[in-house]
Amino acid sequence: DKCTLCAKCADFCRYNAIAVISDRLLFFEQLCHGCGGCKLVCQAGAIGETEHHVGVIEKGGKPDLPLYHGMLDIGQPFGVPIIRDLKSLVNNHGTVIFDSPPGTACPAVEAMRDADYCILVTEPTPFGLHDLKLTVDVVRELDIPFGVVINRDGIGDDRVEKYCSEESIALLAKIPNDIRIARLYSKGVPIVEGLPVFQQLFMEIFERAREAV
Ligand code: SF4
Ligand code: SF4
Incomplete structure (x- = not known):
């Protein structure tokens, strides 16, 4: 009832969850990220929040x-x-240790925010390099120290390594493309239990991250 249809909330919402059309305001709940921004900009006090x-x-x-x-x-x-x-x-x-969703969308940013250190896991492929560059931009924007782990090393080329070198990014470790890891993964067995030889490698990743904090 308080809404004046000024559309400030719709203009603010980056997710197009609100639209003001003619004499109506439409709210698309499934698009809402719950940032609360629309409530802040609504000077009429017409927007409330509910548990969802x-x-x-x-x-x-x-x-x-x-x-x-x-x-x-x-x-x-x-x-x-x-x-x-x-x-x-x-x-x-x-x-x-937070296992962040992949990519650079809101869930990944939320997982990384306030972290002391980010370990960016990528694959040595053009796709992996592309996503790595985007994620590096995000962690630099968030001002979080970070390093890179190359997973499935051996399936692609050396462009991820070259990129890390050019950008002075710490390359923490390379995990080989090993069918035994895939088999353990499919059974839900941690690598360090099924293949103890990898314990040292994961400890080194952890120690290097801790030293950088
Ligand atoms: S809810 Fe508030 S900001 Fe949105 S159109 Fe109505 S009065 Fe304007
Ligand atoms: S809470 Fe944020 S995402 Fe949801 S409608 Fe308001 S501005 Fe859009």
């Missing part, structure tokens, strides 16, 4: 190695709120 169930956070793992994971409800397109809640839940529990 988007998923659950589950806890598992081992007593000395708890594992939390967020699971979106089927049909929920945006994971940012659940990632935000997950981070607030575990942030003070010593060393925390």
Whole structure:
């Protein structure tokens, strides 16, 4: 009732979740990222917020190695709120490793935000290099120290390595393209348990990240 149809909220929303058409305001709930910006710009006080169930956070793992994971409800397109809640839940529990969604969209940015260090995992392919460059831009914008791990080393070329060298980016490790890793992965067995030879490599990645913080 308070809405004056000024359309400031629609102009503000980067996700096109609001449209003002003629004498009506339309809200497309599925497009909303829950940033709250429309409420801030609405001078009429016509916008409120409500709780919205988007998923659950589950806890598992081992007593000395708890594992939390967020699971979106089927049909929920945006994971940012659940990632935000997950981070607030575990942030003070010593060393925390977040497995970020891939890419540079909002969920990945939310996962990286406030991190002490980012380990960017890529593959030595043109596609991997393309995405790596985008992600490097984001972590630099967020001002987070970072390094690169090349996964499935051997399947492509050396352009990722050259890029890291040219950009003075720390190359933390190269994980070989090894069919045994894929087999373990398909069975849900951690690499360091199924192939203890990799323990040293992962410890080195961790130590280099810790030294850089
Ligand atoms: S909800 Fe607020 S900002 Fe949006 S059109 Fe109405 S009055 Fe304007
Ligand atoms: S909360 Fe953010 S994303 Fe959702 S409608 Fe408002 S401005 Fe758009």
